[in-house]
Amino acid sequence: MLPGGQDERRTVTVWLMKGSASRDFLDRFTADFERTHPDLDLDIRIQQWTGIGEKVHAALTTHADGGAGPDVIEVGNTQVPQYVEGDRLLDLTLESMRDWGNRDWLPGLADPGRLSSRHYGIPWYAANRVVIYRKDLFAQAGITAPPKTRDEWITATRRLDSGGRQGIYLAGQDWYTLAGFIWDEGGELAVESDGTWKGTLDSPAALRGMDFYRRLQALGEGPAGADEEHPPQAGVFAKGEVAQIVAVPGLARAIVEQNPGLEGELGFFPVPGKAAGKPGAVFTGGSDLVVPANTDDRDGAVEVVGALAGAQWNAELARTMNYVPNKTTLAKAVAGEPGVAAMAAGAAQGRATPTTPEWADVEADNPLKAYMTKVLTGADPAAEARRASRRITGLLSPRID
Numbered sequence: 001m002l003p004g005g006q007d008e009r010r011t012v013t014v015w016l017m018k019g020s021a022s023r024d025f026l027d028r029f030t031a032d033f034e035r036t037h038p039d040l041d042l043d044i045r046i047q048q049w050t051g052i053g054e055k056v057h058a059a060l061t062t063h064a065d066g067g068a069g070p071d072v073i074e075v076g077n078t079q080v081p082q083y084v085e086g087d088r089l090l091d092l093t094l095e096s097m098r099d100w101g102n103r104d105w106l107p108g109l110a111d112p113g114r115l116s117s118r119h120y121g122i123p124w125y126a127a128n129r130v131v132i133y134r135k136d137l138f139a140q141a142g143i144t145a146p147p148k149t150r151d152e153w154i155t156a157t158r159r160l161d162s163g164g165r166q167g168i169y170l171a172g173q174d175w176y177t178l179a180g181f182i183w184d185e186g187g188e189l190a191v192e193s194d195g196t197w198k199g200t201l202d203s204p205a206a207l208r209g210m211d212f213y214r215r216l217q218a219l220g221e222g223p224a225g226a227d228e229e230h231p232p233q234a235g236v237f238a239k240g241e242v243a244q245i246v247a248v249p250g251l252a253r254a255i256v257e258q259n260p261g262l263e264g265e266l267g268f269f270p271v272p273g274k275a276a277g278k279p280g281a282v283f284t285g286g287s288d289l290v291v292p293a294n295t296d297d298r299d300g301a302v303e304v305v306g307a308l309a310g311a312q313w314n315a316e317l318a319r320t321m322n323y324v325p326n327k328t329t330l331a332k333a334v335a336g337e338p339g340v341a342a343m344a345a346g347a348a349q350g351r352a353t354p355t356t357p358e359w360a361d362v363e364a365d366n367p368l369k370a371y372m373t374k375v376l377t378g379a380d381p382a383a384e385a386r387r388a389s390r391r392i393t394g395l396l397s398p399r400i401d
Contacts, residue, residue: 011041012300015059015070018046020125020287025320033307040300045070053079060088060292069294071301072308074287077112080121082357083290089120090291095302096122100309104327108284108350115355121288122309123326125317128282128350129177130342132237132252133244135267137165141243146269148276150184154215160243161219168244169236170217172224172376173369176283177246177271182209183281183351184274189368190354190392197356199392201371202385210372210381217376224376227369234258246271249339250322268342273349284350286323358396367391 016026030042047055052075059069060083075083083089096102096119102110105123113121133146141160147153161167170177179189187205190197200206220242223230234251236242238258245251252266270279289308291301307313309326315333318325322340324347325333331348334340353359362368371388375381 009039009041010297010300011043012071012297012304013043013045013069014072014074014304015045015047015056016074017052017287018048020074020321021317022320025317028316029308029313032313033304037300037303040303042304047074053082056083060294062294070292071295071297072304073290073292074124075121075290077109077121077123077126077284077286077288078353078359080113080288080290081115081355082360084115084120085357088293090293090295090298090301091118091120092122092291092302092305093117093119095306099306101327101329104329106284106324106326106328106347106350108282108347108352109286109288109326112352112355113288113290121290122305124287124289124309125314125321125323125326126284126286126343126347126350127248127250127323128284128343128347129180129246130249130268130270130339130346131244131272132247132249132255132339133267133269134242134262134265136265137243138267146267147272150212150272150274150280153272154219157216157219157244164241166220166242168216168220168246169222169233169242170213170220170246171222171226171228171230171233172217173227173372174222174246175227175366175368175372178209178213178368178372179283179351179353180271180281181212182206185209185212188354190359190362190396192354192356197354197358197393197396199367199389199396201368201392202382202389207381207385210375210385213372214376214381225373238262249343252339268339270342270346279346279349281349281351282346284347284352354396356396361395362392365391365395367395 026044106126109123109126143156147156157167185205185208187203187209188200190199233245234254237245238255249268256263271282273280289305295301314325315330318333324344328348331344334344367388371384374384
C-alpha cells in the first residue's frame, strides 16, 4: 500500500512539444519525479507544433482518448489568452504566489499567462533575440567592445558598413525586432481600455521606435519588402559579408554549418537599450505550462507543473537546451554559455504581444509588415502608422457571430 492509504498509483498525462526537451532530460526528470512522488506516474506525450492549436482546443473542451486527456499542456506563451476563454484553464494564482515565486518570473512569459491578475500560464522557458556579430570584423573596424547603448550601436554599425560589407543585415519586415524598439521608447503595439483594444503604432513613442529601426536598417542591404526568413538570414550571414544580425543565438549553429570558416568568429551581445546598463526590450518567445480545467487529477497536475517550473529542473532544462530559465534569479545557470547569457540579459527586459486572443488575427493579416515596408521605401511614417493602427484596431475588435 502506498503512503496515505492509496492502493494504486495515479497517472498524470503531460503534453510537451517536439524539440522542447531532450529525451535524456525527460527520462531524468521522470525518474526523479516518480521517485519523489510515489503515488504518481508520468505519461509524457510529445506533440507536433503543426495543428496543435486545434488539438489543444479539443482537449480543453472534452477529454480525448476515452477520458485520458492531458492533465498538463505546454503551450506557446502568447497562445495562453486564446485558451483561457470559457474557464477552460485552471486558475493557478494561489500556487504562483505561495509556492512558485511569481515575482521573479520573466515578464515576457508571465504577462501572457495572466488575465485580470489571475495566473493561468506558468512560465517554463524563454528564448529571445540577441545580436550575433563577427568578432573579426569588429576588430578590423577598431571596435574593441560590443556597444552598450543604441547610439553606440548606430556608430559602430556605421563604421562596419564599409568596404563592400554590410554593417548589419536587418530585413525590412522583422516586426518582432521593431516591437522591442517601440517598447524601449515607451510605446505599445496596441492598448486596451475598458475591454476595447486599439492599435497604437501612430503614437509619438511608437514612431520613434520605427525611426530607429529605419536608421539601423539603412546600414545594410536587408530587403525592405521581406522578413528575416525570406531569404533565411543565417544563409545571408554565412556568405561572409555581414557584420551583424538580430536573431536567437541558436542560429549561430546554422551559420557555422554553412560556413565552417566562421567557427570561433561569432560573438553575442544583448540588443542595446537607450542607456548603458540596461539592455533593450525584446520580444520573448517560449512556453508556458497550463492545466486544463477538465483534468481528472488537479493535485497531480499541479505537482508536475511545480516540478518542471521549479528551480532545480528549470535550471537543468536551460543548461541542457540552451534556453533562458523562467526566472531572472536563475540566469546564473546559463552564465557559462555566451549566446545564452546574452539572451538571458535581454530576457530581463522581455515583453510579449498584447494579451488578447484576437492578436492571432493581427499576426495572420500582419499590417505591421506592410507598414514597415512603406516607411522604409519613403512613405510618410505618421500617415502609414495611422493606417496600420486602424487596421490593428479592426482586427482586435470583438466579432459578433
